[in-house]
Amino acid sequence: MRPQPAFVLIRPQMGENIGAAARAMANFGLERMRLVAPRDGWPNPAAVAMASGAGRLLDAAQVFDDTAGSIADCEYVYATTARPRELTKPVLSPQAAMQDAARRIAQGQRVAVLFGPERAGMENDDISRANAIITVPVNPDFPSLNLAQCVLLTGYEWRLATEEVIPERTQMQGDWANQSEIEALSQHYEDRMEDAGFFFPDHKAASMKLNLRNLWSRMPLTRADVQMLHGIMRQMVRWKDRP
Amino acid sequence: MRPQPAFVLIRPQMGENIGAAARAMANFGLERMRLVAPRDGWPNPAAVAMASGAGRLLDAAQVFDDTAGSIADCEYVYATTARPRELTKPVLSPQAAMQDAARRIAQGQRVAVLFGPERAGMENDDISRANAIITVPVNPDFPSLNLAQCVLLTGYEWRLATEEVIPERTQMQGDWANQSEIEALSQHYEDRMEDAGFFFPDHKAASMKLNLRNLWSRMPLTRADVQMLHGIMRQMVRWKDRP
Numbered sequence: 001m002r003p004q005p006a007f008v009l010i011r012p013q014m015g016e017n018i019g020a021a022a023r024a025m026a027n028f029g030l031e032r033m034r035l036v037a038p039r040d041g042w043p044n045p046a047a048v049a050m051a052s053g054a055g056r057l058l059d060a061a062q063v064f065d066d067t068a069g070s071i072a073d074c075e076y077v078y079a080t081t082a083r084p085r086e087l088t089k090p091v092l093s094p095q096a097a098m099q100d101a102a103r104r105i106a107q108g109q110r111v112a113v114l115f116g117p118e119r120a121g122m123e124n125d126d127i128s129r130a131n132a133i134i135t136v137p138v139n140p141d142f143p144s145l146n147l148a149q150c151v152l153l154t155g156y157e158w159r160l161a162t163e164e165v166i167p168e169r170t171q172m173q174g175d176w177a178n179q180s181e182i183e184a185l186s187q188h189y190e191d192r193m194e195d196a197g198f199f200f201p202d203h204k205a206a207s208m209k210l211n212l213r214n215l216w217s218r219m220p221l222t223r224a225d226v227q228m229l230h231g232i233m234r235q236m237v238r239w240k241d242r243p
Numbered sequence: 244m245r246p247q248p249a250f251v252l253i254r255p256q257m258g259e260n261i262g263a264a265a266r267a268m269a270n271f272g273l274e275r276m277r278l279v280a281p282r283d284g285w286p287n288p289a290a291v292a293m294a295s296g297a298g299r300l301l302d303a304a305q306v307f308d309d310t311a312g313s314i315a316d317c318e319y320v321y322a323t324t325a326r327p328r329e330l331t332k333p334v335l336s337p338q339a340a341m342q343d344a345a346r347r348i349a350q351g352q353r354v355a356v357l358f359g360p361e362r363a364g365m366e367n368d369d370i371s372r373a374n375a376i377i378t379v380p381v382n383p384d385f386p387s388l389n390l391a392q393c394v395l396l397t398g399y400e401w402r403l404a405t406e407e408v409i410p411e412r413t414q415m416q417g418d419w420a421n422q423s424e425i426e427a428l429s430q431h432y433e434d435r436m437e438d439a440g441f442f443f444p445d446h447k448a449a450s451m452k453l454n455l456r457n458l459w460s461r462m463p464l465t466r467a468d469v470q471m472l473h474g475i476m477r478q479m480v481r482w483k484d485r486p
């Protein structure tokens with residue numbers, strides 16, 4: 001397992017939410033779950049049912065009686081909370097926090113992220129143990145993230161901070177057409193439309209040809225696209241010539 | 244309503260998932276939901292029950308018979324899919340896509356994001372209508388995002404692309420101590436520890452004092468923290484002097 005933060009669920013209530021949190025973690029390659037005093041004891045069949053493929057995280061989850069025990073081995077701890085309280089404490093976006101966590105972990109620190117119980121949220125006593133707070137920038141008029149969603153967004157930012165994500169690529173079937181192929185296509189259409197009397201009236205012909213040529217150049221065409229466009233034009237000519 | 248993308252759920256099955264998607268959207272200030280041929284008809288009581296505070300999105304949701312109708316007024320369309328198919332198409336991360344969407348919308352374009360049905364995912368016929376694909380960078384060994392989670396992550400990136408998110412700040416109770424207050428604290432501790440015979444042996448005294456001074460400078464202390472630390476030292480002296 002690659003070095004990574006532990007995600008600590010504090011006094012979680014519903015087993016389903018523990019299972020959903022495990023799945024959310026697994027989506028982003030996170031495997032170190034810790035539980036503090038789960039309400040319905042442990043193991044929890046409802047959690048296992050919900051976790052489906054992520055059951056391995058639950059098997060490996062460490063269970064603690066209290067928050068202090070769950071983070072005893074950690075050098076740096078973040079607490080996620082929607083409602084920062086009356087404690088002087090750094091407050092980070094999920095992105096800034098997971099970038100910070102990645103740097104700390106690369107330096108050999110052990111790091112944990114605390115998630116409070118459903119509804120009630122985290123108690124001040126738990127928050128006071130954390131070095132920093134993570135707050136997801138939700139719409140202040142409608143903040144309704146549940147436990148698994150908060151785990152999901154934090155895990156997502158962990159992955160962005162630690163895996164190279166290619167922001168933009170083009171999925172290809174075959175190859176892009178090269179300039180000589182685009183040129184031949186352009187000429188083919190221009191010649192046939194010339195034959196068809198499309199460039200009318202005369203004084204507009206030059207600008208019509210320019211615009212048609214520009215259209216082909218602007219389009220991201222593959223070789224197969226170019227062949228299909230040639231075929232369409234040939235077929236139209238054949239159709240016209242049909243007796 | 245600020246200009247924003249429409250989120251289009253294509254042939255959603257469970258009403259609960261439509262409601263959960265509405266809540267996920269509302270977290271990030273998104274309000275334009277469209278539905279294509281929801282399996283159980285519309286309106287759907289299960290969706291309303293799940294949406295709770297986000298019911299307004301469902302009331303305003305537009306329903307269409309087919310995907311083409313749902314995006315007819317849009318100049319640019321993204322399709323979210325975990326499994327890019329055999330179609331030549333730009334593939335973007337959620338971040339790159341929502342930054343692109345924000346630019347397009349700022350230029351007056353109407354933009355939609357398509358989300359496929361649960362389990363089955365989107366059909367190639369729907370994907371072929373989109374200008375670009377969004378793929379969430381999940382762990383390839385465990386890709387298990389559900390509909391509402393995919394909506395959540397896309398909405399989150401929309402908010403990051405359009406709202407100023409302060410990556411890091413410190414939540415304050417009171418003010419930071421200034422340098423003269425830190426200096427006075429440092430001197431107080433140094434004087435009392437001198438009285439107490441702490442700086443021993445003599446040849447280590449200078450470096451011990453330096454380290455103690457450095458400790459105070461390194462800590463981000465508020466005025467209230469400084470007062471408490473003064474109080475702790477005074478109380479220790481009082482305790483010692485007690486008969």
